[in-house]
Amino acid sequence: xxxxxHRPKSGNQNNFDDVEVAFTKPQxxxxxxxxxxxxxxxxxxxxxxxKGFIQKGGQ
Numbered sequence: 001x002x003x004x005x006h007r008p009k010s011g012n013q014n015n016f017d018d019v020e021v022a023f024t025k026p027q028x029x030x031x032x033x034x035x036x037x038x039x040x041x042x043x044x045x046x047x048x049x050x051k052g053f054i055q056k057g058g059q
Contacts, residue, residue, distance in 0.1 A: 041049055
């Protein structure tokens with residue numbers, strides 16, 4: 001005789017059995033482009049760039 005398992009269905013539980021997940025390769029060219037821009041700014045004036053991130057007056 002076969003045994004049956006019954007799971008209560010709840011609206012709070014997610015059912016991911018039928019979900020397909022597609023992984024894509026990250027756009028490294030976009031990331032490299034942004035990093036190159038940051039390098040260019042830092043080469044010109046790193047001190048001013050860093051000062052833009054310093055909080056003034058305890059903000």
